[in-house]
Amino acid sequence: MSSETVATVDLRAEFAASGVAEVLDELDRALIGLAPVKKRVREMAALLLVERARKSMGLTQAAPTLHMSFTGNPGTGKTTVALKMANLLHKLGYVRKGHLVTVTRDDLVGQYVGHTAPKTKEVLKRAMGGVLFIDEAYYLYRPENERDYGQEAIEILLQVMENQREDLVVILAGYADRMDTFFSSNPGFRSRIAHHIDFPDFSDDELFQIAGFMLEEQNYKLSAAGADALRDYVTQRRAQPHFANARSIRNAIDRARLRQANRLFEAAAGPLDAAALSTLDSEDFRASRVFSGGLASDKKRADP
Numbered sequence: 001m002s003s004e005t006v007a008t009v010d011l012r013a014e015f016a017a018s019g020v021a022e023v024l025d026e027l028d029r030a031l032i033g034l035a036p037v038k039k040r041v042r043e044m045a046a047l048l049l050v051e052r053a054r055k056s057m058g059l060t061q062a063a064p065t066l067h068m069s070f071t072g073n074p075g076t077g078k079t080t081v082a083l084k085m086a087n088l089l090h091k092l093g094y095v096r097k098g099h100l101v102t103v104t105r106d107d108l109v110g111q112y113v114g115h116t117a118p119k120t121k122e123v124l125k126r127a128m129g130g131v132l133f134i135d136e137a138y139y140l141y142r143p144e145n146e147r148d149y150g151q152e153a154i155e156i157l158l159q160v161m162e163n164q165r166e167d168l169v170v171i172l173a174g175y176a177d178r179m180d181t182f183f184s185s186n187p188g189f190r191s192r193i194a195h196h197i198d199f200p201d202f203s204d205d206e207l208f209q210i211a212g213f214m215l216e217e218q219n220y221k222l223s224a225a226g227a228d229a230l231r232d233y234v235t236q237r238r239a240q241p242h243f244a245n246a247r248s249i250r251n252a253i254d255r256a257r258l259r260q261a262n263r264l265f266e267a268a269a270g271p272l273d274a275a276a277l278s279t280l281d282s283e284d285f286r287a288s289r290v291f292s293g294g295l296a297s298d299k300k301r302a303d304p
Helices: 011-018 020-030 035-056 078-091 116-127 150-163 176-185 187-192 204-217 224-238 246-267 274-278 282-286
Strands: 068-072 100-103 131-134 169-174 195-199
Touching: 011 020, 011 035, 020 035, 020 078, 035 078, 035 195, 068 078, 068 176, 078 100, 078 131, 078 169, 078 195, 100 116, 116 131, 116 150, 150 187, 169 176, 176 187, 204 224, 204 246, 224 246, 224 282, 246 282
Parallel strands: 068 169, 068 195, 100 131, 131 169
Antiparallel strands: none
């Protein structure tokens, strides 16, 4: 956009020229379901487009606050949406580079005095011009440990989020209840977060569709019995500990492929065609401990 003040703006033309439509289409293709999340992203895109138009008319000077909070259970697409958001912000001119830097507490907090500040500042340096995604952000704050250095990282982050918001967008992510506690304990973060997006769990049908896309990407398919077994797996796995939505489905497929490979190797008496090598059957899923109840009694293993 030119720095000169304009008299009128054609929002539809601006939208078409920005490339944002392609990003939104990519988001639709990349993620099954998540209708409320996609709706919020589209609403934010519209808001930022209007803000850009207002600036071109001299109606606003200050950069909008773009820091966000993504809440939801594991495997609900938060990192994928963060990646698309970085691209969207770049296309609209709100960040210089549009890259995404994903970190956790271990990337920011040191183990001894004087270690935290350099680690945090190095991460911020890498993220400048783009988006910093802090997963499980509540682990930064550990009030039960008086010698914890997380507070130092928090103070540095808050300062940069306020003073350099024209060059960095921070997204804090994690479980909804823990994020609420984190924000209550750190009001500085809450006051700097402009957009809160909640990611719902996927339905059984959506998870089955996700499984279909994962299998297609790897040139696998399901037999009729295998499809029934996978549907049963999804239903039973959801009710057991440590369910992680799409992440659990990916783990289930990986282990089914392992069982299929061993089944074929042990039973093969001659040449196998592509169909045999690419088809997952009922037994490849039903051998899982999910069906025997073993997972419910062993919470240390998430997706056997």
